[in-house]
Amino acid sequence: MSESPPTHAAPMPKVLAFDVFGTVVDWYGSIVREVSERRLPVDPGQFAIAWRAGYRPAMARVRSGELGWTKIDDLHRMILDDILVKFGLDDMPEADRRDLNLAWHRLDPWPDAVEGLRRLRTKFTICTLSNGNLGLLADMAKRAGLPWDLILSAEVFRHYKPDPEAYLGVCDVFDVGPSDMMLVAAHQDDLAAARACGCRAAYVERRHEFGPTLPKDVSPDPANDFHATDFLDLARQLGC
Incomplete structure (x- = not known):
């Protein structure tokens, strides 16, 4: 209320x-939509949660000075490359990775x-x-x-x-x-x-x-x- x-x-x-x-x-529903449209062999919801889960740790590396200033697009790509390995999708072509990373522009x-x-x-x-x-x-x-x-x-x-x-x-x-x-x-x-x-x-x-x-x-x-x-x-x- x-x-x-x-x-x-x-x-x-x-x-x-x-x-x-x-x-x-x-963001959750939108990433689920993007993953589903690509027919990736993963649970779309779990993939969305895993991608978002990397957000705070990645920013913390910038805020602590471990990484220099890094745009969220680039942090999202770093997280994506990591979770693709975890979900058994590490053979995804570079062009597909670039387009999937832009899913955050299409929320x-x-x-x-x-x-x-x-x-x-x-x-x-x-x-x-x-x-x-x-x-x-x-x-x-x-x-x-x-x-x-x-x-x-x-x-x-x-x-x-x-x-x-x-x-x-x-x-x-x-x-x-x-x-x-x-x-x-x-x-x-x-x-x-x-x-x-x-x-x-x-x-x-x-x-x-x-x-x-x-x-x-x-x-x-x-x-x-x-x-x-x-x-x-x-x-x-x-x-x-």
């Missing part, structure tokens, strides 16, 4: 910055995403704040019809979330204070990092981000400013 904003809430933010993978787009939006963003855009400046690289986010937006005012990425700031430089970088781009920027995400750790920088936080439920058999706990965190069932619910709460 969604929660209405508290009556003592601070003035509305000016900028809404959106996490993308899992929040705006359905489908959640059903409420486009209309919800359009409504929110009538009152707020909306942008991405994703660890995805700029080219990936632009391709995704064009294909899915995502109506961003601006595409921002960790690539712009050379810092992956949850580094403070990513959240504060959005504030710097729009010349607003942290309290005027609100992160919208389906991940509590992302929102906690934004709050630690003084930014506002809105949680959006994506119960089936990891597929129908691995439902997420979407319980409200009272530390967040808003809790919404989807983007349409968030738009309603924000008066859009």
